[in-house]
Amino acid sequence: MASAADLKTTKQALIWKRPASPTPKKFKAISSAGVRGLHNLEINVPNAVLLGETVTLECSWQLEDEEALYSVKWYRGREEFYRYIPKELPHTRVFPLPGIEVDISRSGARRVVLQQATPAMAGRFRCEVSADAPTFHTEIRSAPLEVVGKISNKNRRIHIKKI
Incomplete structure (x- = not known):
């Protein structure tokens, strides 16, 4: 389970870092505030x-x-x-x-x-x-x-x- 120190919050995105593993991965959730088009x-x-x-x-x-x-x-x-x-x-x-x-x-x-x-x-x-x-x-x-x-x-x- 991720601790509060593992979570970083920014204005546009939430990035979660998994605990150390052989191939570290990042997951990003981007807000829809910047989405354009139809x-x-x-x-x-x-x-x-x-x-x-x-x-x-x-x-x-x-x-x-x-x-x-x-x-x-x-x-x-x-x-x-x-x-x-x-x-x-x-x-x-x-x-x-x-x-x-x-x-x-x-x-x-x-x-x-x-x-x-x-x-x-x-x-x-x-x-x-x-x-x-x-x-x-x-x-x-x-x-x-x-x-x-x-x-x-x-x-x-x-x-x-x-x-």
């Missing part, structure tokens, strides 16, 4: 939308230390439906998925606009952001989206279709 990933997905509404999905992040964006991908469940890669032309690519109609003219790196909400659109949406080489650090956030019926003026009832 961080602060946040997703904004409405909890519920009305049938027929336009839906805006937002994903925000920060890149530091001259790190560049590699890609932003959007999924509903496990299926990718939108991809943004700034180094490719065109930057955006849409993959067909039932219930998802992307408005490409209003979509970009940090948001995707979906037209005409239908019950088939409901599900868990996920934003995956990757930094460029050399790290390709990737972070993912997800949130659910429900699609609900409109209020009927005749009966003044709310019709909700379970998905």
Whole structure:
């Protein structure tokens, strides 16, 4: 067991020296205070939308230390439906998925606009952001989206279709 004399604490790291052995080893635990790159990933997905509404999905992040964006991908469940890669032309690519109609003219790196909400659109949406080489650090956030019926003026009832 290490004694208090064997432990040295510095502002940025904790170094532990093992008792004398044929090949002394050092172990270092570095604080994350100096870590840079891709961080602060946040997703904004409405909890519920009305049938027929336009839906805006937002994903925000920060890149530091001259790190560049590699890609932003959007999924509903496990299926990718939108991809943004700034180094490719065109930057955006849409993959067909039932219930998802992307408005490409209003979509970009940090948001995707979906037209005409239908019950088939409901599900868990996920934003995956990757930094460029050399790290390709990737972070993912997800949130659910429900699609609900409109209020009927005749009966003044709310019709909700379970998905």
